[in-house]
Amino acid sequence: MNVKRKFKVLGTRPVRPDGVEKVTGKALFGADTYATGMLHARILRSPHAHARIVSIDTSAAEALAGVKAVITSADFGEVDSEMTRDTMHNCMANGVALYDGHAVAAVAAISKSVAAAALKLIKVEYETLPHVTDVDAAMQPDAPVLHANRQHRSVVAGTPGNVVYYCDFGHGDVDAGFAAADKVIERTFKTAATHQGYIEPHACLANVGSDGKADLWCSTQGHYNVRLICAEIMGMDESQLRVTASEIGGGFGGKTTVFIEPVALALSRKAGKPVKLVMSRDEVFRASGPTMSASMDIKIGMNADGKITAGHAKLRYQGGAFPYQMVMMGAMSAFATYDLEHVRAEGWDVMTNRPKMISYRAPGAPMAVYAVESVIGELAAEFDLDPIDVRILNASREGTKSSYGPTFKAIGLVESLEAAKAHPHYSAPLGANQGRGVSCGFWFNFGGQVSVSMAINADGTVNLIEGNPDIGGSRASISMMAAEELGIPYEKIKTIIGDTASVGFSDVTDGSRVTFAVGIATINAAKAAKAEMCKRAAKTWGIDVDAVEWIDGAVHPTGHNAGEFPPLSLAEIAANSGRTGGPIAGHHEGAPDKAGVSFGVHLVDTEVDPETGFTTVKRYTVFQDVGKAIHPSYVEGQMQGGAVQGIGWALNEEYIYGEDGRLQNAGFLDYRIPVASDLPMIDTVIIEVPNPGHPFGVRGCGETAIVPPLAAVGAAVCAAAGVRLFELPMSPPKIMAAIDAKK
Amino acid sequence: MRYVGVNSFADAVDLMGSEQGKCMILAGGTDVLVQLKLGLVEPDLLINIKAIPGVKEISVSSTEYRIGVAVSGAELGEDAGLKAEWPGIVEAMELIGSTQVQGRATLVGNLCNASPAADAVPALVSAAARVEILGPLGRRKINVKDVTIAPGKTSLAKDEIITAVCLPRQQKNSGDAYLRFIPRTEMDIAVASAAVNLILAQDGSVQSARVSLGAVAPTVLLVDDAAKALVGSKLDDAALEQLSMACSAACSPIDDRRGTIDFRTKTAGVLACRAAKIAFQRAGGSL
Numbered sequence A: 001m002n003v004k005r006k007f008k009v010l011g012t013r014p015v016r017p018d019g020v021e022k023v024t025g026k027a028l029f030g031a032d033t034y035a036t037g038m039l040h041a042r043i044l045r046s047p048h049a050h051a052r053i054v055s056i057d058t059s060a061a062e063a064l065a066g067v068k069a070v071i072t073s074a075d076f077g078e079v080d081s082e083m084t085r086d087t088m089h090n091c092m093a094n095g096v097a098l099y100d101g102h103a104v105a106a107v108a109a110i111s112k113s114v115a116a117a118a119l120k121l122i123k124v125e126y127e128t129l130p131h132v133t134d135v136d137a138a139m140q141p142d143a144p145v146l147h148a149n150r151q152h153r154s155v156v157a158g159t160p161g162n163v164v165y166y167c168d169f170g171h172g173d174v175d176a177g178f179a180a181a182d183k184v185i186e187r188t189f190k191t192a193a194t195h196q197g198y199i200e201p202h203a204c205l206a207n208v209g210s211d212g213k214a215d216l217w218c219s220t221q222g223h224y225n226v227r228l229i230c231a232e233i234m235g236m237d238e239s240q241l242r243v244t245a246s247e248i249g250g251g252f253g254g255k256t257t258v259f260i261e262p263v264a265l266a267l268s269r270k271a272g273k274p275v276k277l278v279m280s281r282d283e284v285f286r287a288s289g290p291t292m293s294a295s296m297d298i299k300i301g302m303n304a305d306g307k308i309t310a311g312h313a314k315l316r317y318q319g320g321a322f323p324y325q326m327v328m329m330g331a332m333s334a335f336a337t338y339d340l341e342h343v344r345a346e347g348w349d350v351m352t353n354r355p356k357m358i359s360y361r362a363p364g365a366p367m368a369v370y371a372v373e374s375v376i377g378e379l380a381a382e383f384d385l386d387p388i389d390v391r392i393l394n395a396s397r398e399g400t401k402s403s404y405g406p407t408f409k410a411i412g413l414v415e416s417l418e419a420a421k422a423h424p425h426y427s428a429p430l431g432a433n434q435g436r437g438v439s440c441g442f443w444f445n446f447g448g449q450v451s452v453s454m455a456i457n458a459d460g461t462v463n464l465i466e467g468n469p470d471i472g473g474s475r476a477s478i479s480m481m482a483a484e485e486l487g488i489p490y491e492k493i494k495t496i497i498g499d500t501a502s503v504g505f506s507d508v509t510d511g512s513r514v515t516f517a518v519g520i521a522t523i524n525a526a527k528a529a530k531a532e533m534c535k536r537a538a539k540t541w542g543i544d545v546d547a548v549e550w551i552d553g554a555v556h557p558t559g560h561n562a563g564e565f566p567p568l569s570l571a572e573i574a575a576n577s578g579r580t581g582g583p584i585a586g587h588h589e590g591a592p593d594k595a596g597v598s599f600g601v602h603l604v605d606t607e608v609d610p611e612t613g614f615t616t617v618k619r620y621t622v623f624q625d626v627g628k629a630i631h632p633s634y635v636e637g638q639m640q641g642g643a644v645q646g647i648g649w650a651l652n653e654e655y656i657y658g659e660d661g662r663l664q665n666a667g668f669l670d671y672r673i674p675v676a677s678d679l680p681m682i683d684t685v686i687i688e689v690p691n692p693g694h695p696f697g698v699r700g701c702g703e704t705a706i707v708p709p710l711a712a713v714g715a716a717v718c719a720a721a722g723v724r725l726f727e728l729p730m731s732p733p734k735i736m737a738a739i740d741a742k743k
Numbered sequence B: 001m002r003y004v005g006v007n008s009f010a011d012a013v014d015l016m017g018s019e020q021g022k023c024m025i026l027a028g029g030t031d032v033l034v035q036l037k038l039g040l041v042e043p044d045l046l047i048n049i050k051a052i053p054g055v056k057e058i059s060v061s062s063t064e065y066r067i068g069v070a071v072s073g074a075e076l077g078e079d080a081g082l083k084a085e086w087p088g089i090v091e092a093m094e095l096i097g098s099t100q101v102q103g104r105a106t107l108v109g110n111l112c113n114a115s116p117a118a119d120a121v122p123a124l125v126s127a128a129a130r131v132e133i134l135g136p137l138g139r140r141k142i143n144v145k146d147v148t149i150a151p152g153k154t155s156l157a158k159d160e161i162i163t164a165v166c167l168p169r170q171q172k173n174s175g176d177a178y179l180r181f182i183p184r185t186e187m188d189i190a191v192a193s194a195a196v197n198l199i200l201a202q203d204g205s206v207q208s209a210r211v212s213l214g215a216v217a218p219t220v221l222l223v224d225d226a227a228k229a230l231v232g233s234k235l236d237d238a239a240l241e242q243l244s245m246a247c248s249a250a251c252s253p254i255d256d257r258r259g260t261i262d263f264r265t266k267t268a269g270v271l272a273c274r275a276a277k278i279a280f281q282r283a284g285g286s287l
C-alpha cells in the first residue's frame, strides 16, 4: 500500500462553485435556454405496447395555424451504424411502435398549446401486434419477437429470438464445488425495473441554421456523445454541430444517450427556427430509459465454517425494445466481492415491449448482487454464523483472481467489513419487529477519454476547461486537484464545462470516472503548466531549466550551485508572463485506464409493522472504500444518494405493466421513490485504501453505493418480519402476503 | 376555456346555468390544476370562488361549525377550537399533500373531486357533517355521505355549488380519529383508510359510534355493523376483532397498482381498530 500522502487542499470541504447559483435559482438547466423566434415541440406517442404503424396522416396538424413543422420517421435519413440506427428508431418509431410511449410523430408550433392541439390532429392508424413485457415470458419460444435476426454471436443457436446477448464468466468447476459443500442453497429472485428518477426531465433547444450548422443545448451527462449520435443521425460533420451541456438536474446514467435531441434538431431543420423540446414527467417514465428488470437463479454452496465452496448465477435481464448488452455488468459483479475457487455467472439480455433500458448507477450490478448476497445471508444464518465474519472469511483481497478475470490490486473490502463490524451500529440493540441487514457491493469504476485545458492568468488565477458535465460536484473536486498540484488556494481556480467546440473530446460522465480521469488530466495539465513556469523562471534568472524546481506553488533554484534567487511564485511568474514568452497554459488529452475498483458495505435496521407490512428504515450506515475522498462532503453525498436510491428499489419502486402492456404508473405518485420523511439520516464512513493507478489514490465513488442496499434492506426486512422474500420491491402487500402465508 | 372570478355564489350559479359546456370550480386548485395540466379534464368554464366574501372564514355557533369553502388545510389546523373538538377531521385534512398543498387545498375540493381515497371525507362522514348547497332553486343541505355517488361523480346538479361545510358541535365524552395507510410517510394516496367517531356512556363504554372507511369501495362507506361491534364495549379484544371483521366484510375494493383486494380488505380492519383506540382515548376512555 502507498504511504499516505499529506495534502493541503484534498480532504477539505470548500463550497462548490455551482452552489449559490443552484440554491438561488439562477443556474440554467435544460429547459432554461431561450432563443429568438423559438418554437415549442411536442411528441405524439404510441398508446399501444406493440403495433404496426399502418399510416400517419399529418395534414390536419400541418394545416393548423401556428404549426411550423410536423415530422415522422420519414424525416430521418439512413444511418450506417446499427447502434445509432437503434437510437434513432428509439427516438422516432420506424414502422412499428415497440412500446407504450414510443414516439411516432412530433410537431413544432408557435406555442405549447398550439403544439398540443396539433398532436390531436395527427391521425395514426395502428395494427396492434402481440406484446410481451416480462423477461421470462419473452424467453419462451412462442413469444412475439421484437426484431428478427438481431442476436449477438454469443447467443447459443436455437435460443428464442428476444435473447440478444449471452455471457459466461468464471473459473473452476462449480459442480465439484457444490459436491464438496456442507449445504447448497438455490433460489430464484425477481427484481422490478426502476427508473433513475432524476428530478429534471429531458430538455433541449435545437437551432439548425440555413447553412446546415447547428447549435444544441441540452441536459446530458455527455455532450460529446450527444454530438456523435446527433451528427450521424442528421448527416452532419461533428465540427458543425456544437453541443452545450446545461446544468443537470440529475442523471444517474439516464442521460447518457439521447431521447429527444434528434427530434428537436429535425424539427428545427424543417421549420428553419430554433425548437425547444421538454419532456413531461409522464414521458420521462414512458419513453426514457429505466434500468433492467431481472429474473435470476442463484446457487451457492457453503461449508459449516462459512467458507463458500462454489457459486453459480443465472441472470435473465429485461432491457426493453432494442438489442443491448448490459447483463455482462451483472454477471461480472455478481461474485466480484468473493475470493472463490469455483464460480460461474451467466447472463442473458432479453428484449421486450418496454422502453429501451439505459444505464442506472452501477448498471446491472444491484440486482445480481442482491440475489447473491441474499443467498449468502441465508447460508450464514443456516450455520448460525455472523454475516460479516462470513464475508470477511470469503472476501476478495489484493491478489485475488476476481470472478470476472482480472487479479485485484490493492482494494479496501476487508477494511470496509472490519469497519462495519467495529461500528456501534452493528452491536446496537434492536427493538420489537426490527431486523438488521448487511450486504457488500462492488463497482468497477472507469477511466476513458478525457481532455483538460488550463490557462494561468496574469493575476495568478487559473481557468480550467473540461468536457465532462458535473453531476456530483466534480467542478469542486477538479478545482481542488488543480489547487493541490499547483500549490495555490482553491478559490483562485475556476473550472467550467466547455461546449464541444471549446475543448477536446471527453467520454460521457459515467462509470464513476470523472474525478479519476479528469483528475489525472488536470494533474497532467497542471504539470505541463508548471514545466512552462519553470522555464519562465529559469529564463528570468538566466539559468538552465534543469537548475530549477517546483516546490509548493513556486519555482526555486535547485540548490546553491544554481544561484541565489528568491523563489518565484505562480502569481509572480504569471504577472511577468507577457515579458517572458506570452500566456502560460497547460493541457492534457488522454485515456487513463487504471481506475480502481470500489467496494462498499451497508448496514441497515428496519422495522416492519406486522399488521400492515409497512417498513420503516430506522438506521442506515454506509462504509465504502473510495481510495481518496477529494471533497469528503460530495463523497458522502454519493454514498447517501446511492443508499437512498437502493432503499427505494428495495421497498417500493417498480414499473407496473397491465395486461395490455401499458405502463400503469408513469408519475411520481405511483412510482414511489422515497421521500425525505421516509428516511433516517444516512450515516457514512469513508474508507481510504488508495488506488495505485491514480496520483492521489482516487478510485471513484458514485456507483458502488447503490449496489448493497437491495440485499441489505432485504435481509433486514426478512429478519424484522420473520419471513423470506425473493422479489423486489418488498411493497407492503407482498410483505403481508408472506406474513399471512406463514401463519 | 373561459376563466371567471366571481364575487357571489349566486353569480357562480348563474354562470354555470348558462354555460353549455363543462364547468369546474377553482377552490385550492390542487386537483383541478393538476388535472388540467395532465390533460385529464378540459372544462369550458373555470370559476374562481376565492374572492366571494366569507369563504375563508370558520364560524361557530352553539350547534355547529360553519367552514367556508376556501378555508385551506393549514388554516383549518390553526383553528384551536375546531382542532380540539374534531381532531380527527383536522388531522385528516392535514394529511393531504405537502406544506405547499396545505396552503391551498380545501375540504370541499377534496370532497367534490370525489376520489374514493379522499382523505378528509371518511372523518367528515363519521362526524355526520353536512354541506350547504346553492342552486337555481335555492339552498339545500345534504349529508357529506350523499355528495359522492361514484368515483369522480357527485350528486350536485351542473349549476349547483357547495357554499359551506356544516359540522355539528362535538358532544361531551366523545372523540374522533382518522388513519390511512400509504406505502410511504407522505405525498401519497390512501390505499385504505378508516375514521371513527365515538361517544362514551357514563360507565366508560361506547354509547354510540360511527365508523367509515375510505379507498375500499367506489365511495366512502359508513359501516353500521362496525359501529354495532363497538357499542357497549370498552374496546376489549373481542369487540376489536368484531370491528375488524365487520370492516373487512364491508369492503369491495379493486386490485390496482396501489394495493391488492386482499391487502386493502385486511388493512381497513387494522386501521379501524387503531383509529377506534385513538378515538376512545380522546373521548376520555382508558384502554
Ligand SMILES: Cc1cc2nc3c(=O)[nH]c(=O)nc-3n(C[C@H](O)[C@H](O)[C@H](O)COP(=O)(O)OP(=O)(O)OC[C@H]3O[C@@H](n4cnc5c(N)ncnc54)[C@H](O)[C@@H]3O)c2cc1C
Binding pocket: B023, B024, B025, B026, B027, B028, B029, B030, B031, B032, B033, B034, B049, B069, B095, B096, B097, B098, B101, B104, B105, B106, B107, B108, B109, B110, B111, B112, B113, B117, B118, B119, B120, B156, B160, B161, B162, B163, B187, B188, B189, B190
Ligand atoms: C401534491 C399533491 C398531494 C396530494 N395529496 C393528497 C392526499 O394526501 N390526500 C388527498 O385526499 N388528496 C390529496 N391531493 C388532492 C387534493 O389536494 C385534495 O383533494 C384537495 O383537498 C382538493 O382541494 P382543492 O381546494 O385544491 O380543490 P380544487 O382542485 O380547487 O377542486 C377540486 C374539485 O372540487 C370541485 N369544487 C371545488 N370547490 C367546490 C364547491 N364549492 N362546490 C362544488 N364543487 C367544488 C372542483 O370543481 C373540482 O372538481 C393531493 C394533491 C396534490 C397536488
